[in-house]
Amino acid sequence: MKRVLVTGGAGFLGSHLCSALLAQGNDVLCVDNLFTGRKTHIAPLFREPYFEFLRHDITLPLYVEVDQIFNLACPASPVHYQFDPVQTTKTSVHGSINVLGLAKRVKARILQASTSEVYGDPEIHPQTEAYWGRVNPTGLRACYDEGKRCAETLFFDYHRQHGVEIKVVRIFNTYGPYMHPNDGRVVSNFIVQALTGAPITLYGDGMQTRSFCYVDDMITGFLRMMDSPPEFTGPLNLGNPAEFSMRELAETVLTLTGSSSKIVFRELPPDDPRQRQPDITLARDKLAWAPTVGLADGLRETIAYFRRLLAA
Ligand SMILES: NC(=O)c1ccc[n+]([C@@H]2O[C@H](COP(=O)([O-])OP(=O)(O)OC[C@H]3O[C@@H](n4cnc5c(N)ncnc54)[C@H](O)[C@@H]3O)[C@@H](O)[C@H]2O)c1
Numbered sequence: 491m492k493r494v495l496v497t498g499g500a501g502f503l504g505s506h507l508c509s510a511l512l513a514q515g516n517d518v519l520c521v522d523n524l525f526t527g528r529k530t531h532i533a534p535l536f537r538e539p540y541f542e543f544l545r546h547d548i549t550l551p552l553y554v555e556v557d558q559i560f561n562l563a564c565p566a567s568p569v570h571y572q573f574d575p576v577q578t579t580k581t582s583v584h585g586s587i588n589v590l591g592l593a594k595r596v597k598a599r600i601l602q603a604s605t606s607e608v609y610g611d612p613e614i615h616p617q618t619e620a621y622w623g624r625v626n627p628t629g630l631r632a633c634y635d636e637g638k639r640c641a642e643t644l645f646f647d648y649h650r651q652h653g654v655e656i657k658v659v660r661i662f663n664t665y666g667p668y669m670h671p672n673d674g675r676v677v678s679n680f681i682v683q684a685l686t687g688a689p690i691t692l693y694g695d696g697m698q699t700r701s702f703c704y705v706d707d708m709i710t711g712f713l714r715m716m717d718s719p720p721e722f723t724g725p726l727n728l729g730n731p732a733e734f735s736m737r738e739l740a741e742t743v744l745t746l747t748g749s750s751s752k753i754v755f756r757e758l759p760p761d762d763p764r765q766r767q768p769d770i771t772l773a774r775d776k777l778a779w780a781p782t783v784g785l786a787d788g789l790r791e792t793i794a795y796f797r798r799l800l801a802a
Contacts, residue, residue: 491540493517493555495598497548497589498562500527502668503603503661503708505535507560510709512538519554523547526565531668548585549577552592558716559600561589564638566605567673568631575633582637583644590648593655601657601716602645604725606766607635608660616767619660619725642725649723657715657722662729662768666705666788667795677702680740681789681796684749694758696737701767703730704788707781714777722776729768730781739785746789 494511498504499520504527511518517540520532524545535541546552548563564581565571571578586602593600609617610625625635648654665677672682683690711728734742740753773779 491515491517492557493519495519495521495554495556495559496562497521497560497585498527498564498603500524500529500532500543501562502531502566502666502670503664503705504560504562505531505668506666506705506709507562507712508532508535508541510713512541514713516540518542519544519556521546521548521552522563526570526670526673548588549580551588554592555596556592556598559589559593559598560603560712560716561586561600562603564603564634567670567675568634569672569674570670571634572630575630578633579637582634582641586641586644590644590654594648594652599655599657599716599720600645601659601712602641604642604658604660605634605638606660606662606727606729606768607631608639608642610635612766615765616731616769617727618769619727619772646723655720657718657726658724659712659715659726659728660724661708662703662727662766663700664703664705664708664729666792669792671796671799676700676736676739677789677792678796680743681747681793682800684743684747684751685793685796685800687749687751689752689754690740690744692736692740692753692755694755696740696753696755697735698758699733699735699765699767700739701730701733702739702785702788703728703781704783704791707783711773711777711779714779718777726772726776727768727770728773728779729770731768731770732781732785733765733767734785742786742789743793746786747793
């Protein structure tokens, strides 16, 4: 039995990861300051004898004994990470220093949840791990993008300088149950709009594309990456390369919910990328990983979750 620390464990991805780690027979310590995470996400886990929750902010040091660390703590959607941008940068930078210090001290292997946002507004499509990105260091998104980039730097320096065993995954858009209902992400937006009969808002002509990975596939990717050979550090893209236009997504959500919401068009916000798509060749080669859940199946599960949430 391994003792595994999950920071951000009460969040969307973190709560799924805690469940998966418990199902594998691990002893799980979930650490979260509950900024965007919810106790309700982990409530079913409190019955498990090998699950513990600690309310703690990772910008402060943490002294625990663990074998592995998944560092997921960080608000992930623009509405949340721009609410207190200084705290967002601190969470990525001071938070990483604290968890890396812990990993060094207790000789734990540590995985960083990085993001496709490190590629910024990319000049190449799809993005491979070799691409260095195009990020505006002074813009409104910089607290998140540059924070995550600096976190990657810290991970690689702790690895080179102190021999810490690191794993860095760059997560592309992921969706599923336990997403925040009003965090402004397109999947949750469309579903909530459809379920409440509100108009579905499409920006621009709705032909810009995104790729969406279902949460179960992402968690499998995390677990395989953590168990990969020590010399494989990443960075590694994890995401679903299947592309859908926003219009297709809206229409699929309307069909699956049976909603009669109307689609309305709004002006495209500045900095809205036309396309964002992962190149997952490396994940296929190194982890034999590729997404298995199609958009319609993943949306069905997500819609069922939001139906329960809105009815509660
Ligand atoms: N969901 C995605 O599509 C996506 C895409 C790219 C990267 N990521 C990364 O994956 C991780 C998890 O994202 P998510 O979608 O589950 O977001 P989330 O907001 O649901 O989860 C983040 C969790 O971290 C906690 N947290 C925030 N700051 C903290 C701090 N200082 N100390 C302790 N806990 C703190 C929050 O309360 C929350 O529970 C994040 O690091 C995010 O950047 C997610």
